[in-house]
Amino acid sequence: MKKTLFGIFLAVILSLSTLIVSANNEEYNKISLDIDRNSKGYLDVLVYLNENIHLSGDIAIRDSEPENLGTDYVNELRRAANSNQERCIKLLKDNLETGKVKEYSPFFITNAIHVKADIDIINELSKLPEVSKIYKNDNVEMELSSISSLSTPSGETGWNHHEMKIDRVKHDLGIDGSGITIGFIDSGVDWTHPAIKNKWRGYNIETGEVNPEDSWLDLVGDSKLPTDEYSHGTAIVSIAVAGSGENSPLVGVAPGAKWIAARAFADKNTTNANIIKAAEWMLAPGGDPNKAPDIINNSWGGESSANPWFKDIVVAWKSVGILPVFAAGNSVDSVAKPGSIENPASLLNTLSVGAIDDDLKLAKFSKRGPSAFDSSEKIIKPELVAPGNNIRAAIINNGYAKMYGTSIATPHISGLAALMKQHNPNASPMKIEKAMIASAVPLTDGEYPESPNMGYGYGLPDAYKAVNLIKENDSYIRISGKNRFETAIELSKKYYPEGANTVFITAGHAYTDALVMSPLSNKYDGPVLLSEKDNLSEEVLSEIKRLSPDNIFIIGGENTIGQRVIDILSEEMSINAERIYGKNRYITSVNIADKVYEHNKFSEVFIVNGYKEIDAISISGIAKQKNIPVILTDGKSLDSDIKSTLMKYGVSNAVIIGGESTIEIGLADELKSMDISTERIGGSDRFQTSLLINQKYIDTSKNPFIANGINAVDALTAGPIAGKIKSPMILIKKDEIPEGVREYMSGLGAGKITILGGINSIMDETVFELINW
Incomplete structure (x- = not known):
């Protein structure tokens, strides 16, 4: 007995020791x-x-x-x-x-x-x-581009403008970047230089007054006005926005645009923390997000590592519509090697730029892909190249020079983005990137014989074509409103342009009841609109009037949609809306089945966990298409009312949606004990389950719906429409494409993708990655 107790005691001590060591290792590994x-x-x-x-x-x-x-x-x-x-x-x-x-x-x-x-x-x-x-x-380096003396330029544009067709954009279209602001994180700017003085947003040309608060940040010294000791930032700004006219013999890509700047580099060095401070300031210059620039030029980079320190910053910028542009980096001592592209240009959610010489060949110093973040080595990096050798630029003390480097190539793309943004102020960062890439002239050489490639990317953008493309229709559409209620309205307008006999109204903030209504929308075809608990907005009410329905179904009890909503419909439209609900979400699903089938037999049901709504959203379109009821459970056992319903309607087959952590084995055993055969569609997560559903029930499709699988309210209102037009509902993340989705998409027929929700539901670069797979 003593030995046994001692053994147990020793085992406990060893176990605790293991836990302590494990905990210490975890902290150490952090x-x-x-x-x-x-x-x-x-x-x-x-x-x-x-x-x-x-x-x-x-x-x-x-x-x-x-x-x-x-x-x-x-x-x-x-x-x-x-x-x-x-x-x-x-x-x-x-x-x-x-x-x-x-x-x-x-x-x-x-x-x-x-x-x-x-x-x-x-x-x-x-x-x-x-x-x-x-x-x-860590330290971050800025390559100080080589400078050679140059007499004052004549005002004529150089080879860089001609090759990119920038001069044609200005001449034929009258577009010069007016109304657009570019932000620069660099070595500062000599703001008094005549080529760029009038382009600083903090300078009032008419009064001569300066207001640096939201147009200049100095993280190196304490200069109240823009300054530059090394010429790098001054040169970069001038290539992008230098103004034409008697005060400026140098012409930038977008001479109508304005600039703001954050000085983050002392000499050619700074730290990650300094860059983050500059990046955060760019999101709200002087504390005001309304003063944020449209484009941010980043002619700097760090080692070719897979440290994601800048990924969230790019997400933040793009989330509010800012396009960041990054230099691929320079190899100073030798020809750049494969995989050398610098971080953060190597991030998969950035637009990165390499450099070409005036013979349109890749500059030997221009760093190349693949990215350290891409284990597949299939993602093209850099995406684009631009002129980066023998480029006229302004330097400090009112001077001019010819310069080279990927740092010099990058502002060509930033300036082009300004031209495009002027032509279409609503163009998202992803749309600008995509139009640039679509416009690009493919470039190859002996090392890179095919395009696209890891040296030239997709090639050299044609500015004239890119500016025109920004207005054209794309291979996808995005259906979104300013909120979830108006996104539902936009779906209704697109897919029911002539009106509808029936409208379904469900709660915009407690939408569980609506998850099981797809078969009902098959019987009574119509859109789903969202309501506040006790009110219908003017926009929703206006859409109902446009649809002019004969029937309105309220899905859910008074705890989710109050009587006031029914009263408004009666007063405004003289329609007595019918409410379908139950004492809980399970009984609501049963009552909807009763409404659909009116006590006629049906043989098959979908069984879904009522507290893991995303699986119900994934199956909703199929439920409408196949006219199969969706029955909600708690995932553990069958409610007595549900059992009665299954027996009453003669159900012989149940398709369980979700893995065993979602619908437990015991529930499946209950179904089998009722002589109901079962099959399960369940992946490792919601995204994989959604894919498996599509693979089983959708044979071919050209027009998939893409929805956010985390915040899926937009997919809720689109589910019945997806079923109506027999399109798959594919779930992804805001800034990530789950495993298997690309492969599934590649097997679909050519057509137009429908993105549900705005850029805060699914980011533009996520869409870009998806459609370019």
């Missing part, structure tokens, strides 16, 4: 290996937290008015960051006085904190569960 754990001084680090605050902000901003999107997005990021970082900030604040913490700066554009503290504090931070990784605050 700290990047390049951080000196034996340091006696302050460590300079970036502390990253687990939660993706960009995703947590989706619901809060999806109902924003377009003009308020930037402000609402920044406010939501601030709120989410403050909440996520609370314990970290308290730990740091409490140790400021002890001297263990020198300083710290929290960010909201990415869920991270810049910290200078001793190793004890770094270790304490690593123990917090919300901390995911602690990286060294």
Whole structure:
């Protein structure tokens, strides 16, 4: 007995030891290996937290008015960051006085904190569960492009403008970038240079007054006005926006555009933290998101690593409609090697630019793909090339020079984006990227004999073609409104242009009841509109009047849609709406089946977990198409009313939607005990389940619907329409394409893809990646 007790005691001690070692290893592994754990001084680090605050902000901003999107997005990021970082900030604040913490700066554009503290504090931070990784605050380099002296240019455009057809855009279309602002993160800008002085947004040409607050940030010194000691930033700005006229013999790509700048580089060096500060300022210059630029030029980069430190920043910029452009990087001492493209240009959600010589051959210094982030080595990097050798530019002290580098190529693309944005102010970053790529002239050589390739990308953009393409229809359409209610209205307008005999109304914020209504919409064809609990908006009411229905069904009880909504319909349209509901979501699904089949037999049902709504959304279109009821359960057992319904209608087959963690084996056994055969469609997650559903029930399709699988309210209202036109509903993430989706899409017929929701549901670059697979 003593031996047994001792053995148990020893086993417990060993188990606890294992747990302690495991926990210590986890904390140790959170700290990047390049951080000196034996340091006696302050460590300079970036502390990253687990939660993706960009995703947590989706619901809060999806109902924003377009003009308020930037402000609402920044406010939501601030709120989410403050909440996520609370314990970290308290730990740091409490140790400021002890001297263990020198300083710290929290960010909201990415869920991270810049910290200078001793190793004890770094270790304490690593123990917090919300901390995911602690990286060294690395150096970032800006290649100072080679300069050769040059007499003042004549005002004529150079080979770069002619090859890109930029001069034709200005001459034939009268487009020069007017009304557009480009932001530059660089070495600063000599704002007094006559080529670019009048283009600074902070300078009032008429009065001579300056207002630098929302147009200049100095992270290197304390200069109140834009300044530059190294010419790099001045040159980059001039290539993009230098103005024509007697005060400027140099002509930029978009001479009508304005510039703002953040000086982040001292000499050619800075740190990740400094860049993040500059990037965050660009999102809300001077604290005002309405002052954010349309395009941000980034003629800098770091090592060719797979550190995702800048990914969230690109997501933030693009979420509010800002297009970032990055230099691929220069190999100074030798010919650039494959896989050398610098970070963040190597990120798969960025637009990156290589450089060509005046003979249209790839400059030997121009760094190449594939990206360190792409294990498949199939994603093209860089995407584009632009003139990057023997390019006229302004330099400090009112001088001019000829320069080279991918840094010099990048502002050509930023300037072109300004021309395109002027032609179509509503063009999204993804649409601009796609039009540039579609316009590109393919380039090849002996090393890269086929196009696209990892040197030239898709080629050299034709500015004239790109500007015209930005207005043309695309291979996809995006159906969205300023909120979920108006997205449902837009779907109704598109697919029921002549009106409808029936309209379904369900709750916009508690939509579980609507998940099972697809077979009902098959019997009574009509769109789904969303309602507030106790009110119909003027927009929804106006759409109902346009549709002029004979029947209106309210799906759900008074806890989700109040009597007031029915009264409004009666008063405004003299229609007595019929409510279909049950004492709970399970009985609602039974009552809808009763309404559809009116006690006639049906042999098959879909069984779905009523608390994991996304599976019901995935099957809704198929349920309408096949006229099969959707029955909700708790995933564990069958409600007695559901059993009675299945027996009453003579159901002989049940298709279980979801894996065993969603619908347990015991529930399937219950069905079998009722002599109901079962089959299961369930993947490893909601995305895989959705794919399996489509593969089983959709033979061929040319027009798939793409919806956000996390916040899927747009898919809810589109489900019956997908069933009506026999299109698959494909679920993806806002900024990621789940495994298997690309392959499934490649097997579909050619046609137009329908994206459900705005860029805060599915980002443009996600769509771009999907349609270019």
